[in-house]
Amino acid sequence: MSTTKIVYGLYADDDDLMNGVKAFNDKGISINEVYTPFPVHGLDKALGLKKTRISDAAFIYALYGVTIGATVTWYVMNHDWPQNIGGKPAFDWGHNMPAFVVPMFELMVFCAAHMMSLTFLVRNKMYPGAPAQNPDPRTTDDKFMMEFVTEDVESVKQLLIETGVEEITVKDA
Numbered sequence: 001m002s003t004t005k006i007v008y009g010l011y012a013d014d015d016d017l018m019n020g021v022k023a024f025n026d027k028g029i030s031i032n033e034v035y036t037p038f039p040v041h042g043l044d045k046a047l048g049l050k051k052t053r054i055s056d057a058a059f060i061y062a063l064y065g066v067t068i069g070a071t072v073t074w075y076v077m078n079h080d081w082p083q084n085i086g087g088k089p090a091f092d093w094g095h096n097m098p099a100f101v102v103p104m105f106e107l108m109v110f111c112a113a114h115m116m117s118l119t120f121l122v123r124n125k126m127y128p129g130a131p132a133q134n135p136d137p138r139t140t141d142d143k144f145m146m147e148f149v150t151e152d153v154e155s156v157k158q159l160l161i162e163t164g165v166e167e168i169t170v171k172d173a
Contacts, residue, residue: 020163065111069104
């Protein structure tokens, strides 16, 4: 029989939460998850989280947008329907490219923004119809919660009380 429990500590203030995270880090007790209603400055570093790779994905999505923009302008202006507009030669995309910098930039921003949003939602399982992942709905309003998966429930509860927690909940893992 497993004695592993899930302990939740609910805080009213983000400063108390940060003090609690630091206290648990000092004691070497691992925090499983933290739920907050808004981003808390410095929490990612205090928890030791790795740098996100969403900026790398944004760069790839932006390159995709620029490539689509360049391909469409080349295809339309040089292959599909070449025309002499305003004396601009239609034989070479490179000569016409400065006229299409703005549409290519806009397509780059469009692809990067939309695909980053979709990546974020899918990666965090926040797509439509996904079940809620927070154990307490108050964490979406004004409360902050730390989650622990531990066998030493009493020491976690004692340290939560010392750090100013409002409410402690213990559940079976």
